[in-house]
Amino acid sequence: MLYIKCPYCGLRAQKEFSYGGDATVKRPNINEEVSSDDWDNFVYMRKSPRGKHIELWQHIAGCRQWIKVQRDTATHEIFQTAKVTEEIR
Amino acid sequence: MQKYSVFSLIKNAFSNHQNWEVAWKDPTPKSEYDVVIIGGGGHGLATAYYLAKEHNIRNVAIIEKGWIGGGNVGRNTTIIRSNFMYDANARFNEFGMDLWRNLSQELNFNVMFSPRGIINLAHSDAQMNAYARRGNSMRLNGIDAKLLDRDGVKKLIPMADFSDEVRFPIFGGLMQPSAGTARHDAVAWGYARQADDMGVDIIQHCEVIGFDVVNGKIKGIRTSRGDIKAKKVGLCVAGSTNILAEKLNMTLPIETHVLQACVSEPVKPLLDGVVTFGAGHFYISQSDKGEMVMGGDLDGYNSYAQRGNLPTIQHVLTGGLALFPFLSRLKMLRTWGGIMDMSMDGSPIIDKTHIEGLYLNCGWCYGGFKSTPVSGWTFAHTIAQDQVHELNSELRLNRFSTGHLLDEKGLGTKTWIG
Numbered sequence: 001m002l003y004i005k006c007p008y009c010g011l012r013a014q015k016e017f018s019y020g021g022d023a024t025v026k027r028p029n030i031n032e033e034v035s036s037d038d039w040d041n042f043v044y045m046r047k048s049p050r051g052k053h054i055e056l057w058q059h060i061a062g063c064r065q066w067i068k069v070q071r072d073t074a075t076h077e078i079f080q081t082a083k084v085t086e087e088i089r
Numbered sequence: 090m091q092k093y094s095v096f097s098l099i100k101n102a103f104s105n106h107q108n109w110e111v112a113w114k115d116p117t118p119k120s121e122y123d124v125v126i127i128g129g130g131g132h133g134l135a136t137a138y139y140l141a142k143e144h145n146i147r148n149v150a151i152i153e154k155g156w157i158g159g160g161n162v163g164r165n166t167t168i169i170r171s172n173f174m175y176d177a178n179a180r181f182n183e184f185g186m187d188l189w190r191n192l193s194q195e196l197n198f199n200v201m202f203s204p205r206g207i208i209n210l211a212h213s214d215a216q217m218n219a220y221a222r223r224g225n226s227m228r229l230n231g232i233d234a235k236l237l238d239r240d241g242v243k244k245l246i247p248m249a250d251f252s253d254e255v256r257f258p259i260f261g262g263l264m265q266p267s268a269g270t271a272r273h274d275a276v277a278w279g280y281a282r283q284a285d286d287m288g289v290d291i292i293q294h295c296e297v298i299g300f301d302v303v304n305g306k307i308k309g310i311r312t313s314r315g316d317i318k319a320k321k322v323g324l325c326v327a328g329s330t331n332i333l334a335e336k337l338n339m340t341l342p343i344e345t346h347v348l349q350a351c352v353s354e355p356v357k358p359l360l361d362g363v364v365t366f367g368a369g370h371f372y373i374s375q376s377d378k379g380e381m382v383m384g385g386d387l388d389g390y391n392s393y394a395q396r397g398n399l400p401t402i403q404h405v406l407t408g409g410l411a412l413f414p415f416l417s418r419l420k421m422l423r424t425w426g427g428i429m430d431m432s433m434d435g436s437p438i439i440d441k442t443h444i445e446g447l448y449l450n451c452g453w454c455y456g457g458f459k460s461t462p463v464s465g466w467t468f469a470h471t472i473a474q475d476q477v478h479e480l481n482s483e484l485r486l487n488r489f490s491t492g493h494l495l496d497e498k499g500l501g502t503k504t505w506i507g
Contacts, residue, residue: 019390044342044489048331050393
């Protein structure tokens with residue numbers, strides 16, 4: 001079981017969370033010309049690195065906030081968590 | 090090559106089975122090959138075999154970081170089926186079924202292909218309608234499909250929960266009688282032995298570190314055992330696809346996830362074919378040894394760990410218990426995980442790439458094992474002819490940008506949304 005430190009609620013079990021994928025993917029800006037490649041990159045293309053990965057989780061059975069988590073995809077170790085408005089470096 | 094038969098078995102019994110030939114050699118990598126296949130799993134070995142057999146390309150090497158058959162071909166739940174609705178998937182996998190039917194004879198290696206049928210259970214009228222539609226599509230593509238009502242299912246799996254109190258009563262199911270299972274290790278070993286016999290170098294414990302790409306053309310690969318020149322390179326690395334893509338500066342519509350499976354202690358024969366639960370993600374079959382082989386959901390987050398966590402196993406088995414209450418009294422022997430190359434639409438990719446001479450075979454999601462022969466067959470054709478075969482003409486990489494998705498079940502990486 002993973003234990004994820006929600007920035008709002010503290011350390012909670014993974015079962016309370018729902019996964020939201022790569023947090024570094026940027027949606028193309030609204031009201032601007034968007035090329036088909038840009039849409040492609042946003043919707044489908046993922047780096048899926050082995051190692052440190054910044055990802056979104058939602059504390060669905062808790063405060064229901066979306067949060068950012070920096071986790072190792074090979075060891076499952078969690079390094080940092082942050083509010084979705086904050087940066088992880 | 091020494092042919093395996095009852096006579097060779099008897100003959101070798103006299104020498105206490107000490108004098109069998111090695112099934113495949115352990116060669117030192119040459120400096121150059123016509124084709125290098127990266128990944129010595131089922132798909133890579135099958136690709137090399139069909140390159141040699143169908144296209145007479147024998148100066149081929151398989152580069153494997155670990156040992157052959159140590160990845161997903163040794164970790165799957167051995168299900169073979171072609172119960173697909175979309176034409177592209179149905180044609181592709183039914184061609185594969187024909188290869189499976191003859192595989193033991195062709196490879197002179199008993200892969201124990203056992204077509205005992207698969208039943209997808211339905212738990213609502215809507216699901217029955219959807220299965221009737223899928224069954225009709227399958228039959229139009231020449232695949233056997235049988236729509237079972239509740240009594241029909243009860244006759245085949247009387248041990249399922251048919252009581253009145255269940256949350257998801259069984260309405261019926263869709264059966265593909267020609268589907269089944271095979272012994273997964275034997276598939277890898279059978280392909281390896283024949284490929285080796287035709288001159289393919291199987292190079293194990295050799296990691297790919299980088300690629301030599303000059304002016305958009307592949308020239309070779311760099312490995313932990315030296316540089317190897319190659320006219321063509323094929324990637325067959327399933328869960329490691331993204332790692333190699335990064336070395337090629339490619340981004341793919343693939344996310345890597347861990348998928349777990351488990352087996353119970355062995356019990357007497359009680360389940361003939363494969364059964365899938367329609368109200369949760371759970372499937373089950375019984376191995377020839379008697380173990381109940383079970384699997385279900387991804388753990389649900391990007392992972393390269395070939396192991397998962399307990400909550401997913403608990404979740405999957407909760408579904409299993411809802412269907413088969415007898416499972417509650419079985420002990421689990423072991424659980425394990427494999428890393429899946431989850432494509433964004435749930436269908437595989439077998440294609441050329443923008444780099445000349447570099448070919449891609451990935452995106453197998455939950456179902457790579459069943460496609461092992463046809464994947465190798467079509468990938469070998471794609472590499473040898475430098476063009477896709479009709480069978481994989483819709484399994485292209487560019488289908489995501491053109492919108493020609495093969496979203497067979499609406500399953501991609503985000504299975505938790507479905």
